Amino acid sequence: MKICGGCDSLWSFxxxxxxxxxxxxxxxxxxxxxxxxxxxxxxxxxxLSLGMMECPNFVxxxxxTEIIIFNCKILKSLPEEMRTLLPSLVALQLYGxxxxxxxxxxxxxxxxxTLCILMCEKLISRRMEWGLQGLHSLKxxxxxxxxxxxxxxxxEALLPPxxxxxxxxxxxxxxxxxxxxxxxxxxxxxxxxxxxxxxQCLPEEGLPTSLFELQISSCPLLEEGCEKEKGKDxxxxxxxxxxxxxxxxxx
Numbered sequence: 001m002k003i004c005g006g007c008d009s010l011w012s013f014x015x016x017x018x019x020x021x022x023x024x025x026x027x028x029x030x031x032x033x034x035x036x037x038x039x040x041x042x043x044x045x046x047x048l049s050l051g052m053m054e055c056p057n058f059v060x061x062x063x064x065t066e067i068i069i070f071n072c073k074i075l076k077s078l079p080e081e082m083r084t085l086l087p088s089l090v091a092l093q094l095y096g097x098x099x100x101x102x103x104x105x106x107x108x109x110x111x112x113x114t115l116c117i118l119m120c121e122k123l124i125s126r127r128m129e130w131g132l133q134g135l136h137s138l139k140x141x142x143x144x145x146x147x148x149x150x151x152x153x154x155x156e157a158l159l160p161p162x163x164x165x166x167x168x169x170x171x172x173x174x175x176x177x178x179x180x181x182x183x184x185x186x187x188x189x190x191x192x193x194x195x196x197x198x199x200q201c202l203p204e205e206g207l208p209t210s211l212f213e214l215q216i217s218s219c220p221l222l223e224e225g226c227e228k229e230k231g232k233d234x235x236x237x238x239x240x241x242x243x244x245x246x247x248x249x250x251x
Contacts, residue, residue, distance in 0.1 A: 004028060015045060023047040064088070070095035070118075080104045087111065090137075094120050107131045114140040119170075121147050133160050139187075144169040154181035162187055169194040179203035186210055193219055201225055206236040213242045 001021055003010075005028035012034050015021065022044050026032065049068040065088050069075065075097045079085055082104045089109040093116040094100065101122045108115070112135050117123060124145045132138060138160050150171050159166070161184045168174070174196045182188075182203055190213040193199065199222045207214070214237055216223055225233040226243075228250050237243060243251040 001025070002027075007032070020044050023049075025049040025051075027051055066091040068093045068095075069097060072097050072100075074099050076101060078104050081106060083107050083109050090114065092116070094118065094123070096120070098122065102126055102129055103131065107134055110135065111137050113137050116140075116142040118142065118144040119146065121145060125149065127158060128155060130158070133157060135160050136162060138162055140165040142167040142169075145171055147171065148173050150174055152176045152178045154178055156180035157184075159185065161185060164188060165190045165192075167192040167194070168196065171196050172198070174199050176201060177203050179205045182208060189213060191215070193217075193222065195219070196222070202233045202236045207240070209239065211240050213244075214240045215244045217244075217246055 001018065001023070002025040003013075004025075007029045008031055010029050011031050013026075013032065023046065026049070046064060047066040047068075048064050049070075050072060051068070051070040064086060067086075067089065070093070073096075076099050078100075082089075083106045086109045088111065090111055091114040092108065092112060093114075095116070095118040097120045099122060100120050103123075108131070115132075115135075115138060124143070124147045132141075139162060141159060141163055142165075144167075151173050153168065153171065153174055155178060158181055163185055164187050166185070166188060168177075169192075175198050177199075183205065185208050188208045188210055191207065191211060192215040194215075195218040197218070197220065199219045201222065202225075216226060222233070223245050225231045226237060226245055228234060241251070243249070
């Protein structure tokens with residue numbers, strides 16, 4: 001089901017009316033405050049998507065496996081009991097929520113596999129409070145930000161060792177990758193670095209030996225350093241099976 005615009009009078013949506021609903025997208029529902037359900041009427045719902053400055057007052061969530069929230073401009077927090085309320089959640093994507101400051105005090109659901117934090121600047125600035133080390137199922141992490149204070153990333157112990165896919169994009173002042181933030185990522189298979197114009201080099205200690213794929217795009221200084229057999233960082237990545245730089249496959 002998709003609800004798009006013209007719903008200013010809609011403040012609550014009852015899932016009981018659609019007991020077999022599996023996926024719902026809601027756009028431009030500016031006064032929507034909650035989804036409601038009783039008993040097991042929402043057990044088939046697995047995907048919820050909210051976007052385009054809609055649902056800024058959204059305060060409650062049903063039991064889901066996937067949640068996508070984008071451009072909710074005044075959303076400040078996620079449900080405090082998120083870990084308990086959403087034990088089946090495996091994918092969470094947050095995009096363009098500038099007022100979102102932190103994750104729930106109790107942490108994110110422990111079964112989370114994929115987490116994307118994109119253009120949520122206040123949340124990025126408080127990244128050391130994320131508590132991702134306790135997410136033992138987390139495998140995919142994507143982060144995109146215009147946060148100007150970040151010059152080295154990720155910090156030590158920020159990410160769990162279970163990660164297999166890691167993407168970093170659009171940090172305007174990112175100059176280096178923090179070796180201490182990578183040294184324990186022994187399961188990492190794919191690393192993607194995009195649109196970081198000031199990113200100069202890879203960690204001196206190199207990248208995890210488990211890495212199979214490296215993609216670099218729109219990072220001019222780093223691309224120069226990773227030039228095949230010539231760049232100063234080439235020996236740090238020579239062991240990687242698949243390398244794509246500036247959209248060109250070089251290995």
